[in-house]
Amino acid sequence: KSATKSSYELLTLTTWLLKQEQAGVIDAELTIVLSSISMACKQIASLVQRAGISNLTGVQGAVNVQGEDQKKLDVVSNEVFSNCLKSSGRTGIIASEEEDVPVAVEESYSGNYIVVFDPLDGSSNIDAAVSTGSIFGIYSPNDECLADIDIDDGSTLDSGTQKCVVSVCQPGSNLLAAGYCMYSSSVIFVLTVGKGVYAFTLDPMYGEFVLTTEKVQIPKAGKIYSFNEGNYQLWDDKLKQYMDSLKDPGPSGKPYSARYIGSLVGDFHRTLLYGGIYGYPRDKKSKNGKLRLLYECAPMSFIVEQAGGKGSDGHHRILDIQPQEIHQRVPLFIGSVEEVEKLEKFLA
Ligand code: AHM
Numbered sequence: 001k002s003a004t005k006s007s008y009e010l011l012t013l014t015t016w017l018l019k020q021e022q023a024g025v026i027d028a029e030l031t032i033v034l035s036s037i038s039m040a041c042k043q044i045a046s047l048v049q050r051a052g053i054s055n056l057t058g059v060q061g062a063v064n065v066q067g068e069d070q071k072k073l074d075v076v077s078n079e080v081f082s083n084c085l086k087s088s089g090r091t092g093i094i095a096s097e098e099e100d101v102p103v104a105v106e107e108s109y110s111g112n113y114i115v116v117f118d119p120l121d122g123s124s125n126i127d128a129a130v131s132t133g134s135i136f137g138i139y140s141p142n143d144e145c146l147a148d149i150d151i152d153d154g155s156t157l158d159s160g161t162q163k164c165v166v167s168v169c170q171p172g173s174n175l176l177a178a179g180y181c182m183y184s185s186s187v188i189f190v191l192t193v194g195k196g197v198y199a200f201t202l203d204p205m206y207g208e209f210v211l212t213t214e215k216v217q218i219p220k221a222g223k224i225y226s227f228n229e230g231n232y233q234l235w236d237d238k239l240k241q242y243m244d245s246l247k248d249p250g251p252s253g254k255p256y257s258a259r260y261i262g263s264l265v266g267d268f269h270r271t272l273l274y275g276g277i278y279g280y281p282r283d284k285k286s287k288n289g290k291l292r293l294l295y296e297c298a299p300m301s302f303i304v305e306q307a308g309g310k311g312s313d314g315h316h317r318i319l320d321i322q323p324q325e326i327h328q329r330v331p332l333f334i335g336s337v338e339e340v341e342k343l344e345k346f347l348a
């Protein structure tokens, strides 16, 4: 008598978004922005899958504003993401890891959301067909910024662009929505609009994201750590002591396990499901670590908190940090509450 769910009863991302809109959780404009992001992710997923065939592996030959080699797919994915957002007609400003400065979108029909994104994170994995991902965050429109904005390619910091920088530089606690799409053995779209975390899997048969996990909860603790330990000698002593403690078998006889892909989305996704901690600390060479506050640390911290976990720079909540510049880097420690708190005690 109990109503069993028919195997033909799929809840797609599109339907889920409409339900959120009907329930008043998000407005119609945000629904459109989120579906255009999901469209960009589907396109990038197919580009990533076919990269070796369509000659999209390797470097572009350019270096981005942060001095990193751009991969061909970094550039293409950035274009795909920007175009989808622009054509949604609901974004006022977009800021990408791959662009020097935030760009005002010409014809914004309405909505004017501010979208920050890293179109293809972990792209050093591409040529080996290892997991990568896209990360995004969405902030409220800021009318003041849009009042007299200059449309340009972002090459000069005119007053319009400066205003854009100001309105993009919001703390993560202002985020309305955040998510990522992981391009791995499955393509998984993980999203929060501030009411829990939902995971959707791309069904290759239908070409649609289908809801596969509701209200994702990260385990309170977990014995997996995910750090680039090659940097150990560059870390400060407190962090070294923490790392050593994880390798101590203790009374249980079992030390922590190490898992590191070198792709934040993949490493984070595993941490979200299995519990544990992901870390990218500061070191002697990189004073603020490697990961970007706006495109990487803040969206992931919003997601982890919505799943009952914690995101910290070792001392403070990531979501409380007020960015001073758009490509700002911060140390990141993220994952199960108990694991992040344990690390914070070592660093205190
Ligand atoms: P990217 O945005 O240039 O791809 O760099 C970010 C990536 C993360 O995905 C990953 O966690 C980290 O860099 C790995 O860095 P490292 O190779 O120093 O361990």
Ligand code: MG
Residues within 6 Å of the ligand: 097, 118, 120, 121, 122, 296
């Ligand atoms: Mg990145």
